[in-house]
Amino acid sequence: MIPAAFDYVRASSLTQAIELLRDNPDGAKLVAGGHTLLPALKLRLAAPELLIDIRSVAEIKGIEIGETHVKIGALTTHSELSASEPLNNVFPIFRETARLLADPQVRNRGTIGGSLANADPAADWPAVVLALGAQLEIVGATGRRTVPAEDFFLDIFTTTLAPDEILASIQIPKPKTGTRYAYRKIRHPASGFAVVGVAIAVRMLDGVVDEASIGITGATNHAFVGKEAAEFLTGKALTRDNIDEAARMLSENTECLSDRYAPAEYRANLVRVELGRALLELSQ
Ligand SMILES: Cc1cc2nc3c(=O)[nH]c(=O)nc-3n(C[C@H](O)[C@H](O)[C@H](O)COP(=O)(O)OP(=O)(O)OC[C@H]3O[C@@H](n4cnc5c(N)ncnc54)[C@H](O)[C@@H]3O)c2cc1C
Numbered sequence: 466m467i468p469a470a471f472d473y474v475r476a477s478s479l480t481q482a483i484e485l486l487r488d489n490p491d492g493a494k495l496v497a498g499g500h501t502l503l504p505a506l507k508l509r510l511a512a513p514e515l516l517i518d519i520r521s522v523a524e525i526k527g528i529e530i531g532e533t534h535v536k537i538g539a540l541t542t543h544s545e546l547s548a549s550e551p552l553n554n555v556f557p558i559f560r561e562t563a564r565l566l567a568d569p570q571v572r573n574r575g576t577i578g579g580s581l582a583n584a585d586p587a588a589d590w591p592a593v594v595l596a597l598g599a600q601l602e603i604v605g606a607t608g609r610r611t612v613p614a615e616d617f618f619l620d621i622f623t624t625t626l627a628p629d630e631i632l633a634s635i636q637i638p639k640p641k642t643g644t645r646y647a648y649r650k651i652r653h654p655a656s657g658f659a660v661v662g663v664a665i666a667v668r669m670l671d672g673v674v675d676e677a678s679i680g681i682t683g684a685t686n687h688a689f690v691g692k693e694a695a696e697f698l699t700g701k702a703l704t705r706d707n708i709d710e711a712a713r714m715l716s717e718n719t720e721c722l723s724d725r726y727a728p729a730e731y732r733a734n735l736v737r738v739e740l741g742r743a744l745l746e747l748s749q
Contacts, residue, residue, distance in 0.1 A: 466507045466508070467507065468503075468506035468507055468509065468512070469506075469509060469512040471506075471512070471513055471514060471515060471516050472514060472515045472516070473515070473516045473518065474515065474516070474517055474518065475518040475520070475521055476517050476518065476519055476521065476522055477521055477522070478522060478523075478524065479522050479524045479525060479604060479631065479633065482495065482517050482519050482522060482631060483604065483605060483606055483629065483631060484606075485515065485517045486517065486605075486606070486628070486629040486630075486631070487605075487606040487629045489514065489515055490627075490628040490629045491628065492513060492514035492515055493513055493514065493515040493516075493517055494511065494513035494515070494516055494517070495516075495517050495519050495582075495631065496516050496517065496518050496519070496520075497519055497520065497539070497540060497575075497576040497578055497579040498520075498542065498571075498574040498575040498576045498579050499574065500567075500571050500574055500575040500579070501575075501579060501580075501583050501585070502579075519540065519631070520540065522540065524538075524633070525538045525539045525540050525578065525631070525633045525634060526538040526540045526541065527541065528541060528545070528546075528549050528551065528552050530551045530552070530555060531639075532639075533638065533639055534636050534637060534638055534639060535552065535555055535556065535636070535637045535639060536634050536635070536636050536637075537552070537577060537634060537635040537636075537637070538578075538633070538634050539576060539577065539578025539579075539581075539582075539631070539632045539633055539634055539635070540576050540578060541576060541577050541578070542572065542573060542574060542575060542576055542577075543563045543566050543567070543571070543572035543573075543575050543576075543577065543580075544563070544569070544572045544573045546559045546560075546562075546563050546577060547559065547560045547563035547564060547572070555639060555640065556597065556637065556640070556646065557646060558593055558596075558597070558646035558647070558648050558664060558666075559593070561646070561647070561648045562589050562590070562593050562648040562664070565589065565648070565650055565652070566589045566590075566657075567657050568657070577590050577635060578632045578633075578635075581594065581601065581617070581624070581632060581635070582624060582626055582632045583622065584618050584619075584620075584621070584622050584623060584624045584687060584688075585622065585658065586621050586622075586682070586683065586685065586686055586687055586688070586722065587653070587656075587658035587659045587660070587662075587682060587683045588658065588659070588682060588688075589648070589650065589658075589659055589662055589682060591614075591618055591680065591682050591687070591688030592648070592659075592662045592663065592664040592680035592681055592682035592688050593648060593664045593680060594614040594635055594637075594680070595614050595615060595664065595678075595680030595681075595688055595689070595690050596646070596664035596665055596666045596678045596679060596680035596690075597614075597637045597638075597664075597666060597678070597680075598613075598614070598637070598638060598666075598678060599613075599614040599635050599636060599637045600612065600613055600614070600635075600636045600637075601613075601614055601617050601632060601634075601635055601636075602632070602633045602634040602635075602636060603625075603626060603630050603631070603632055603633065604630065604631050604633045605627060605629050605630035605631065606629050609633075611636070612625055614635075615690050618687035618688050618689070619687065620686050620687055621686045621687065623687070640666065640668070641668055641675075641676070643668050643669060643670070644666055644667065644668040644676070645666070645667055645668070645669075645747050646664070646665065646666050646667075647663075647664070647665045647743040647744075647746050647747050648662065648663070648664045648665075648743075649662070649663050649739050649742055649743045649746075650662035650663070650682075650683070650739070651683075651735050651739065653726060658683070659682050659683035660683050660726065660727050660732065660735060661681070661682070661683040661684050661732055661735040661736055661739055662681070662682040662683050662739075663679065663680070663681055663736070663739045663740050663743050664679070664680040664681075664682075665677070665678070665679050665680075665740075665743050665744065665747065666678045667698075667703075667744075667747050669703070672702055673700055673701055673702050674698045674699050674700065674701055674702075674703065675699070676699065677695040677698045677699055678690070678695055679691035679692075679694055679695050679715070679740065681715070681719070681736065681740075683732070684719050684721045684722065684732050684733075684735075684736050685719060685720060685721060685722055686722065691715045691740070693714055693715070693718055694711040694712070694714050694715040694718075694740065695711075697710065697711050697714055698711050698744075703744055703745075703747065703748035704748075705745075708741055708744040708745060708748065709741060711740065711744065712736075712737045712738070712740040712741040712744070713737060715736055715737070715740050716733045716734065716736045716737035716740075717733075719733060719736050721733045721736070
């Protein structure tokens with residue numbers, strides 16, 4: 466449980482962190498909250514030559530509520546997401562999700578940027594940023610780019626981030642009036658991660674779904690958008706039959722992961738049940 470030797474630099478700006486990464490793209494690793502990376506170092510699953518600590522990089526901290534968008538700095542901790550009244554007045558799903566994530570120690574140190582960049586298939590925030598239609602701002606040696614959350618997660622622990630890039634912020638369009646949210650998850654009894662997690666944003670107009678968006682985590686190699694089920698619901702009332710059909714559709718179209726705790730059939734059933742429960746919550 467002792468990491469291999471590494472050098473350590475505490476970066477004071479985004480530019481400095483990027484330069485350090487650019488000079489050593491294969492041997493350097495960023496550390497934010499450290500709650501995923503440090504266990505990996507201790508188990509020697511990772512052995513970087515250089516750790517670049519980005520916790521002091523002010524440019525990627527904080528929550529801004531703008532006219533059209535909400536911007537969340539990558540270094541914002543799970544606890545800060547839960548505690549922010551301005552954020553939760555717009556998107557109460559952040560508090561709802563954070564309270565289901567890990568324990569207070571992890572929530573106080575772990576960051577949303579670290580969670581998204583790490584792309585654990587069972588992490589909670591990926592489902593939420595997908596349901597909210599977020600754009601992820603990425604900065605690297607060659608400049609700045611913005612990627613829709615939907616295109617960010619590629620595979621298990623794999624994203625579109627290049628080795629010399631840093632996830633800087635999460636930018637979310639402000640919702641139309643009347644949009645409501647739900648996040649539900651079945652916690653793994655040992656780790657607390659999502660065996661299956663479902664995030665939903667739904668806007669009702671004149672008794673029918675005007676817009677719906679669904680993000681799923683835990684079920685497959687990476688979090689994904691439940692497009693077909695959302696499209697099915699659009700223009701329909703949230704009746705028991707419509708909810709059941711959307712949940713069945715999502716479950717049947719998802720090729721679920723299998724492991725010793727949860728075989729694929731069980732996960733597929735959880736996708737159906739959890740989406741059904743979340744939609745039922747929102748129908749009341
Ligand atoms: C006991 C325990 C229980 C947990 N339970 C849950 C849970 O229920 N649900 C859940 O979702 N998560 C859970 N986690 C994970 C936790 O949320 C971590 O905090 C999170 O996954 C990683 O965030 P971090 O800031 O600690 O990242 P770090 O550990 O510092 O970094 C993780 C990875 O991301 C990279 N990275 C970090 N920041 C950036 C950035 N801005 N740009 C590019 N790359 C970056 C690092 O180089 C590293 O590869 C748990 C962790 C522990 C230890």
